[in-house]
Amino acid sequence: MADHHKTETEIRTDDFYCEPEEAGMSPENLSYIDDVMERSIREQMMKGMVTLVARHGKIVWHRAYGEAGEGKPMETDAIFRLASMSKTIGAAALMQLYDRGLVMPSDKLSDYIPAFASSMVALPNEKGEVRFVPPKREITIHDLLTMTSGITAVKSLNGFHPGAQYCAACYKEAGIIDTMIPQDTSIGEVVSKLAGLPLAAHPGERWDYTNLSSIVLGRIVELVSGKDLKSYLRENILDPLGMSETAFYPDQTLWHRVPDVYACGSMERLDGLDVPGTDDTRLPFTDKTCYYNIAAGLTGTASDYFRFAQMLCDKGTFQGHRILSPHAVSLMTKPYTAGFGVSMYGHPWGYMMDVQTAANTTFNYMGDGSFGWHGYWGSVYNVWPEKELVAIFLSQVSPVEMSWKTQERFLNVAASAVL
Secondary structure, three states: OOOOOOOHHHHOOHHHEOOHHHHOEOHHHHHHHHHHHHHHHHOOOOOEEEEEEEEOOEEEEEEEEEEEEOOEEOOOOOOEEOHHHHHHHHHHHHHHHHHOOOOOOOOEHHHOOHHHHHOOEEEEOOOOOEEEEOOOOOOEHHHHHOOOOOOOOOOOOOOOOHHHHHHHHHHHHOOOOOOOOOOOOOHHHHHHHHOOOOEOOOOOOOOOOOHHHHHHHHHHHHHHHOOOHHHHHHHHHHHHHOOOOOEOOOOHHHHHHOOOEEOOOOOOEEEOOOOOOOHHHHHHHOOOOOOOOOOOOOEEOHHHHHHHHHHHHOOOEEOOEEOOOHHHHHHHOOOHHHHOOOOOOOOOEOOOOEEOOOOOOOOOOOOOOOEEEEEOOOEEEEEEHHHOEEEEEEEOEOOOHHHHHHHHHHHHHHHHOEO
């Protein structure tokens, strides 16, 4: 088995480790991951990272590289800011309610939050004049899950169109923040503000990457379940999967295991636990702990996220615990937006994840039919059901294109190791 520093955290998953050959993997090909990681550190694309590869439910590779801080070696049990890798966990929570017959993708958003029934679409022209028209139809839960609801972002990561520019200004004026910045509020209060603001496009007609879609979904989970999102996730996903070190706000006793964030290229430290840092990097360490941002707010380890990703790979079960039905997982992993748009990485969007349907020149995952998503601070997970393969890469580095190449190389080396 690939050597790694076993910690108390990893002992929990010790039964899941095996030699690469036992899982039909090539040790020689897996060793190329070392070369990719060392090159990335040498070229100052990354400061430190943790990689994990599993096949047939067994971990065959789990290593740490570089530093978590100045002079502090990265460890395999490091706790990372998962950022947008949180989104798929939120989608899974919503789909549990689907399994129980409590929510349907075809349901109107206004069935749960009536104020959205009066939403209007903003249509600016080239002169900056804006007219408002009723949407062709109301927003559905499916629209939220696929980010085609017409709700946009305060700060776009995939390019603004005129309607999005106008709506982003409205969001800012209303005091809506959709990033990882700590807030003295709840997701319910954020969604209430959002419900009175215009849409950037007709529902179902445009893909707009936005944290607000996930935040609204999180609020629906709260309203339907009668629990706050933190409690719901703990009781229904995190504890059943044994994800004991995944949380919105890590306990202060664990802060020493959270890596600092660095700027890709310069390796300037953007945040450390002992310095003010940027607002986005400080979220997990604030005393404002009632804001449960499932779009970008979770922190966790590679071994914890393996449990969630393996559950998806195994069609909803892990260690005898059924989290989702096979049908729900199937719905989550379909390429819904293939007909009218793709995500920022060049693939169609499923339910809060990319789904690879063909190779492209932007970013290639492990193979056709593989699915997964990234985190803002340089992380990615990918599941390839056909090969029963799971790969996880966690880092804490500013999001620029050259840092994506390390993720892409890692995923493709992992895929090439399948015998």
